[in-house]
Amino acid sequence: MRKEFFKNNDNLNALDAQYEAQKIAFAPIIFQVARTMRDLKLLELLSKNKDGLTYLELANKSNLTKYAVQVLCETALSANIVSIKDEKVFLTKIGFFINSDRMTNANMNYNHHVNYLGLFNLEESIKNGKAEGLKVFGNWETIYPALSTLPEEVKNSWFEFDHLYSDSGFPKAIKILKNLKPKNILDIGGNTGKFATLFAKENPEINITIMDLPQQVKLAKQTIYENNITNVSTYEGNILLDETLVPKGFDIIWMSQFLDCFKEEQIVNILNKIRDSIDDNAEICIMEPFWDRQNNETASFCVINTSPYFTAMANGYSKMFKYTDFEKLLIESGLNVIETIDDIGLCQTIIRCKK
Known part of the structure; x- marks a missing residue:
């Protein structure tokens, strides 16, 4: 069900509003201080010392100088990450x-390793409609062909983030698809093949084909090989190219966090291609995190703030959708929504469509 978030965001007095504005102005510093304290195990030390530690005790336990500890802790104090009482530092709930927290850490790793340097070029990306921030990693038009060759920490953080939000929905999604009683499924944008192999293991009688770019198919083939799966096959193709056809004969076309990688006109073209490839009894099942169908404002916040990654790093033109905007694209593509299922994993919604 669609929900309203961020409704009462202008009810602060002027002084409080100014304070909130300073938090935004200093946000990059606070982010890096928090990450540094996490990675240098200062937060871990404080979590194990419930009675608090002085700056000197924290310095000795961390092999850092008292100066380093004090600089970090004072910024952390201003951000409510720590509290200080009687000259001792304590870890707060934040x-x-x-x-x-797994989600917080995945978000932080993703933003530090994948986005931080490139987001310096967000303004340029907004103006040019190109992923100008991606140049920090190499000469690529989009991030997707580059994924397998990105620096290890960047690649690991990207997949950790991607899998956290998509994988949490896989068990329920597999049950939903199985209940539709398909004989074969086409997984477009199957990425590393994680969903396909999970589905195939649980349903050996159902065949599933992964369609993706050659670079991603290579990763998927490795996943299939490592899991010794026999009912998963692959199909290489760039669905954006006019000459690339969507293979026919499938009962379900499945797309998980795939269509948010494209601009609106591209999504309509993709859906038109798929619609033309299926028969009247086949279904198109789409899993996406829509920010206006989340359980709570925290989830909505996380989904919305993934969009600038697409702008600066991924391709320059796609974003996380509001469901009501996405629904218009389905209608434009001549598709009928027959069911919308929320609360799939952490943040996903599944849309079932037919011609």
């Missing part, structure tokens, strides 16, 4: 989540 600090706990930065240190221990």
Whole structure:
């Protein structure tokens, strides 16, 4: 169900609003201080010392100077990551989540390793409609062909982030697809083949084909080989090219976090191609995180703020969708929505469509 978020975001007095504005102005510094304290294990030390530590004790335990510890802790104090009482530093609830929460850590790693340097070029990307930030990693038009060759920390953080949000929805998605009783499924944008292999293991009687770029198919083939799966095959193709046809004869066309990688006119073209390739009984099943169909404002915040990555780093033109905007593209493509299922994993919605 569509929900309203961020409704009462202008009810602060002037002084509080100015303070919030300073938090934004200093956000890059606070982010790097928090990440540094996490990675240097300062937050971990504080979590294990419930009675607090002085700057000198924290310095000795971390093999850092008292100066280094104090600089970090004072900024952390201003950001409510730590509290200071009687000359001792304590970890707050916010600090706990930065240190221990899986989602927070995946978001932080992703933003530090994948986005941080490139987002310096966001303004240029906005003006040019190109992923200008991607040049920090090499000469690529989009990030997708580059994924397998990105620096290790960048690649690991990208996949950690991607898999956290998509993988959480896989168990429920597999049950939903299985209940539709398909004989064969085409997984467009199957990426590393993680979904396909999970589905294939649980449903050996159902064949699944991964369609993706050659670079991604190579990764998928490795996943298939490592899992010794026999009911998964691959099909190389760039679906954006006019000459690339969507193979026919499938009961379900499955796309998981795929269409958010394209601009609106490209999505319509892709859906038109798919619609023309299926028969009247086949279904198109789309899994996406729509920011206006989340359970809570925290989830909506995370989904919305993934969009600048697409602008600066991925391709320069795609974004995370509001469901009501995405629905218009389905209608434009001549598709009928027969069911919309929310609460798939952390943040996903599955849309079932037919001609």
